[in-house]
Amino acid sequence: MKPRTSFGQKTLGRGYFTSKDIFDMERERIFRTGWLLVGHVSQLDVPGRFFVFDLDHESVIVLRDEDGAIRAFHNHCRHRGSRLCAAGEGNLGRSIRCPYHAWNYGLDGRLRSAPSMADVAGFDAADWPLHTVVVETWLGFVFISLAREPQPFAHVLANLTGRFAHRDTSVLRAVHREVYLVAANWKLVFHNFSECYHCPGVHPQLNRLTPFRNTENDLDEGAVLGGPMWMNNPEGSMTMGGERCAAPLPGISSEERGRVYYYTVFPSAFISFHPDYVLLHRAEALAIDCTRVTCEWYFHPDAIATPGFDPQPAIAFWDLTNRQDWTLCENTQRGVASLTWQPGPYSELESQLAAFDREYRRVMALDAASGD
CATH class of the missing domain: 2.102.10.10 (Rieske [2Fe-2S] iron-sulphur domain)
Incomplete structure (x- = not known):
């Protein structure tokens, strides 16, 4: 699916990443109501x-x-x-x-x-x-x-409630939890997750498994954004060696087995559906420039009970990728705090960031030109 264009849209202004007044407004309009x-x-x-x-x-x-x-x-x-x-x-x-x-x-x-x-x-x-x-x-x-x-859950997160019913993720169990403190504004963490423009230079392991242009977005407006990336090896997964840690999850099609589905759930989470496991990131905005990210790896109970089951290749892969990303977010936080920084234009590879910003402005009831 061709994503909605980001042509002419720039990133949010400096104050959205540095202003206590805006952070307090987010608390009232987003986190205490959503x-x-x-x-x-x-x-x-x-x-x-x-x-x-x-x-x-x-x-x-x-x-x-x-x-x-x-x-x-x-x-x-x-x-x-x-x-x-x-x-x-x-x-x-x-x-x-x-x-x-x-x-x-x-x-x-x-x-x-x-x-x-x-x-x-x-x-x-x-x-x-x-x-x-x-x-x-x-x-x-x-x-x-x-x-x-x-607001009714089914209305606000309509893109979730009508999808993925064939994926019975309620039966999955977390095999590992990693908690990170990222010295960056929560929106920069969302922005980073929402594009692979940076992947070739920053994530060589990830880009080898899912080249950055192997993507399409099937949800490109609203509170849930994202879509699939297809893997070079349709029988593999996102692990250190590129192989699966377990059998494919029940109910998914042969096409789905060769893809990873990445979605942001405004304003608190990222859900990644892999062929053999589900990865959950929960993002909590602790301060203007501090975000706690809790990452959990979920596998099917049958996989966990299989002799020789080893989730470590998936855990190590995403722990490495996460830490690479947090460095980017923290560097960006330091950069946008500069009084001389001005919002830059989004590329077509950043259409999901532009969509996130539109949803953010809608919930915050902000004019599209405000905050620069």
Whole structure:
């Protein structure tokens, strides 16, 4: 599919990568209102299992309840506001107990008991459940929104909800997690992921497996952007040696087995569908010039159980590629901070960056010419 042209469009202006006012505006208009990819259902394999997602002063417990449903709650007690879960993940058992005054909540968020409150006039435990957070899942990936009344998930991420149903990624399991701190603005990290213009000179290993022009974009407008790159070896994968670490994932076609599908999910993730595994990058904007990227490698349980299974070639390949990319992002952050830098023109190989910027301006409600 021919991508929408980037002709005449320039990159975002300096302030979008350096201004605290713009960063604060992003918090309000994007991160506290939009849908954020925060994890995978495999982290919640049994009732009581949980993980915590933090954004500034907000902390969210994501858990599986006793009926098997995925729920999310603000991580504070309704009594005096104490944080309920200090650990980043674990197993709550059958309830959530406040460490301060032992108020006890069910996994459904209802207040079950509150010591010494029975004699308080008018107190009714039913009036004091945990504050809920809206949660959705798509193919096993968990999304939340901190907005009280967010836009419908199916509307905002329509390009996701109607696609890839034949890929049952909900059954996959992460075999490795790598966390990186990148000294660059989150948008530069998205920009870097969205083009392979830089690949021949920076990623010789990657460019050998998927030459930079072996690409087409089947999603080129909106909150989900990207498309496939086809590999020189249709029986291979993206690994240090170019061979697969496992059998092809169930349900994918012979054509899909020779391609890697790369998508950005605004504003928090990149999902890469390989023939034998799925790679997830979650990007969290910690500061104007600091982004935490959590990278996870997901394989099918049957592959993991196969004698001799070794995911290291895939892990090493993307760890190398990631580190090469973070150097580029950090160099760019230093460059755009210069008072003399001016936005440059996008090439046709950067049409996805131009599309990202259009979506960014739309969500931020900005005029197309603003910010230079």
